[in-house]
Amino acid sequence: GGDDAADRPERVPAGVDITVPSPARIYDFMLGGSHNFAVDREVAARASASSPVAAEMAVANRAFLARAVRTLLDAGIRQFLDLGSGIPTVGSVHEIARAEDPESRVVYVDHDRIAVAHGEQVLRGDDRAIALLADVRAPATVLAKAAATGLLDLDRPLGLLLVTTLHYVGDDAGPASIMRRYRTTLAPGSHLVLTHLTDEIRADEVAHTVELMRPGPSPVFARDRAAITALFGDFTLLGPGLVPATRWRPEPGTDVADPPILAGVAVAPGT
Numbered sequence: 001g002g003d004d005a006a007d008r009p010e011r012v013p014a015g016v017d018i019t020v021p022s023p024a025r026i027y028d029f030m031l032g033g034s035h036n037f038a039v040d041r042e043v044a045a046r047a048s049a050s051s052p053v054a055a056e057m058a059v060a061n062r063a064f065l066a067r068a069v070r071t072l073l074d075a076g077i078r079q080f081l082d083l084g085s086g087i088p089t090v091g092s093v094h095e096i097a098r099a100e101d102p103e104s105r106v107v108y109v110d111h112d113r114i115a116v117a118h119g120e121q122v123l124r125g126d127d128r129a130i131a132l133l134a135d136v137r138a139p140a141t142v143l144a145k146a147a148a149t150g151l152l153d154l155d156r157p158l159g160l161l162l163v164t165t166l167h168y169v170g171d172d173a174g175p176a177s178i179m180r181r182y183r184t185t186l187a188p189g190s191h192l193v194l195t196h197l198t199d200e201i202r203a204d205e206v207a208h209t210v211e212l213m214r215p216g217p218s219p220v221f222a223r224d225r226a227a228i229t230a231l232f233g234d235f236t237l238l239g240p241g242l243v244p245a246t247r248w249r250p251e252p253g254t255d256v257a258d259p260p261i262l263a264g265v266a267v268a269p270g271t
């Protein structure tokens, strides 16, 4: 029914217009979250009617994120920097991390003001997680803001996540050099979790999606395996390497079609 909890006025952060669809809230809806409104759900319904790829990708991607964060927790990581986080709801990093260790700290970064506004609402009163407004393409600013929160110690191993974020960054911005800047800042033992849209899987559907999004506010760029591998630089990919997100250490019994998303987790050199 249209009058669910998400529509209650007190859930709308100040300055957020709920008559205009928001990509972050559409994504939240595809994940089964409650931070979305009728206008977002209409767009999501139309999008999934024309192509199921977006919703499939969102779910597969989020499930990978959970498996990756648990892997990092097993490796002793207790601080996370999540770049292009969207709204930190259903299956977010702080939820997963706290299930293992309530002391875990998480800094969420997004350049979408609306995603951050909802994030601030979700995290209000939380002293171990925060949502920051910043652009991934400006690593110096992102790192300075993240450090200034006091939640992260960049001299100790950290989990850096860019999960379905970098395919919004065009070649003009230099994704490889952006990633080099982040990698060189991380302490030995840090882990990089990264997924990226690829045109090496379901190429026609991906080309269609890229074409659809080109004129919009957030065009996407599919990249090949070599370009995505390069983003990990001198970090060592953990098994099974760079694979479709659903094939990265899947839970037993999962058997779903490969999404056009390559996923990997890599560890910083040195000890």
Ligand code: SAM
Residues within 6 Å of the ligand: 024, 027, 061, 062, 065, 083, 084, 085, 086, 087, 109, 110, 111, 112, 115, 134, 135, 136, 137, 162, 163, 164, 165, 168, 169
């Ligand atoms: N990481 C989450 C996940 O995988 O479930 C959310 C992914 S969502 C598809 C991509 C997010 O990246 C959006 O919230 C978008 O605003 C953000 N994003 C895209 N380009 C960005 C940039 N240059 N700086 C910061 N965030 C960016």
